[in-house]
Amino acid sequence: MSFVIAIDGPAASGKGTLARRLAAHFGLPHLDTGLLYRATACALLDEGLRLDDVEAAVAAARSLSLVDFDESRLRARDMGEAASVVAAMPAVRAALIDMQRGFASRPEGAVLDGRDIGTVICPDATVKIFVTAAPETRAQRRALELARAGEAADYAAILEDVRKRDARDSARSAAPLKPAADAVTLDTTDLDIEEAFAAALAIAEKGRVTGR
Numbered sequence: 001m002s003f004v005i006a007i008d009g010p011a012a013s014g015k016g017t018l019a020r021r022l023a024a025h026f027g028l029p030h031l032d033t034g035l036l037y038r039a040t041a042c043a044l045l046d047e048g049l050r051l052d053d054v055e056a057a058v059a060a061a062r063s064l065s066l067v068d069f070d071e072s073r074l075r076a077r078d079m080g081e082a083a084s085v086v087a088a089m090p091a092v093r094a095a096l097i098d099m100q101r102g103f104a105s106r107p108e109g110a111v112l113d114g115r116d117i118g119t120v121i122c123p124d125a126t127v128k129i130f131v132t133a134a135p136e137t138r139a140q141r142r143a144l145e146l147a148r149a150g151e152a153a154d155y156a157a158i159l160e161d162v163r164k165r166d167a168r169d170s171a172r173s174a175a176p177l178k179p180a181a182d183a184v185t186l187d188t189t190d191l192d193i194e195e196a197f198a199a200a201l202a203i204a205e206k207g208r209v210t211g212r
Contacts, residue, residue, distance in 0.1 A: 002126075003028065003109035005204055006117035009131035010177060011080065011165050012138035012145075014188045018131060018200045019113035025201065026111070031066070031103045033114035033121070034083065036096050038074040039064055041082035051085045054092070061086075061095040066103070077146060077161070084165045087115075090174035097121065115169055118180035127207035129200060130179035133189040135162050 005022055009015040016032055023030035043060035044051055051057070073079065086092050093116075100121045104110050112121065118128035133141075139159035146153040169177035179185055184203045188196045 002105070002107055003208060004104050004122050004125040005109075005111040005127045005129070005207075006122045006125035006180070006183075007111065007113040007129045007131060007200075008115055008117050008119070008177070008179065008183065009113075010115075010133075010138065010169065011162055012142040013131045013133045014141070014193070014196055015113045015129075015131040017193060018129075018186075018197060019111050021197050022200060022204055023111040026109075026204070028109050028111050029103070029106060030111045031100065031113075033096075033100055033112055033117065034080075035069055035071065035074055036061070036064060036099065037083040037087040037092070038079045039069055040092060040096075041086045042074060042079060044086070045082065051082055054089055057086045057089055058091045058095050061092050064096075064099070066099070072149075077142070077151065077158070081161055081165070084168050088168060088172040088174070093120075093174045115177045116175035118183050119178065120175045123180070127204050128180045128183035129203055130183040130185045131196075131200075132185060132187050135159060135166065137189045138162050 003026065007015045007019045020030055040057055040061045041051060044053065044056055049056045100112065104112055104122050118125055136159065139155060139162045142158050143153040143155045186199055186203065191199065
């Protein structure tokens with residue numbers, strides 16, 4: 001049976017960093033599923049189309065390839081907000097399900113992070129971790145990340161964005177942000193990256209042995 005790790009959580013909780021490190025540790029492929037929604041939003045913006053154009057968004061989602069993402073652009077703050085808009089569309093989420101499940105079905109397994117991996121994409125994942133942190137902590141992390149990338153980092157504006165995205169992601173009708181019933185919650189508010197990784201690795205190792 002393949003070893004699949006599903007990591008969910010809100011923006012800037014640390015789930016992406018933990019997913020990449022767990023993938024490297026176990027020698028598994030990793031997919032940041034949030035990039036799919038960012039790439040969909042980016043395609044709409046590049047064509048001068050509205051983010052709430054469902055038909056155009058679905059077409060953009062279906063045309064995506066996992067090998068041609070410009071991550072530096074997709075990870076910009078404005079693209080994260082745009083992605084949250086298209087991610088709320090049930091039709092867009094449906095269009096991307098097969099791509100994500102296909103990635104997770106590799107014989108050796110995979111690590112996927114997002115907001116509905118344990119609840120919708122991989123409900124039978126070997127390990128499910130829900131990573132969270134206080135909004136203020138997440139906003140500070142995002143501000144530092146943007147500053148290191150040479151982008152403007154207004155903490156108050158970023159905190160407002162974090163709270164708006166949390167509300168939108170949690171309230172949407174399709175695959176709302178929430179921990180799977182059998183997920184282990186990991187609060188990283190007071191943890192540095194090494195402490196958070198050690199905790200996530202312990203959860204993953206236990207799940208690999210027990211099968212959950």
